[in-house]
Amino acid sequence: MKQYLSIAVLAERLLVKRSTLYAWAEQGKIPHLKLGRLLRFDPDEIEAWLQVRRQEVTPDSTPLRRRHGIDNVDALIAEAKREVYTSCYGKPDQDRATRKGDTHGSV
Numbered sequence: 001m002k003q004y005l006s007i008a009v010l011a012e013r014l015l016v017k018r019s020t021l022y023a024w025a026e027q028g029k030i031p032h033l034k035l036g037r038l039l040r041f042d043p044d045e046i047e048a049w050l051q052v053r054r055q056e057v058t059p060d061s062t063p064l065r066r067r068h069g070i071d072n073v074d075a076l077i078a079e080a081k082r083e084v085y086t087s088c089y090g091k092p093d094q095d096r097a098t099r100k101g102d103t104h105g106s107v
Contacts, residue, residue, distance in 0.1 A: 004033065004040035 011018045022039070024030040031045040 005043055005046065007039050010041050010046065
């Protein structure tokens with residue numbers, strides 16, 4: 001009889017979180033068998049799935065992606081802050097807990 005892998009065993013083997021495996025299964029990204037509410041994985045199908053992924057990703061075929069030509073980490077962080085902060089969450093120069101910070105002379 002074939003032994004199927006549980007989500008815990010496969011997560012440990014692949015070094016990923018269980019929640020990642022649940023998400024991949026729900027999205028149809030990883031071969032699985034659903035038995036009621038339980039997920040099980042055929043070791044042979046998982047090995048074949050891994051082989052396909054190994055062939056898709058090679059160091060030469062995946063160039064580093066740069067976002068808007070930003071090379072410096074500080075500039076990248078500043079850009080991310082500008083994208084995240086909105087008027088309902090406060091300004092980047094404010095302390096989130098107290099809403100205090102650089103008030104530019106106002107009280």
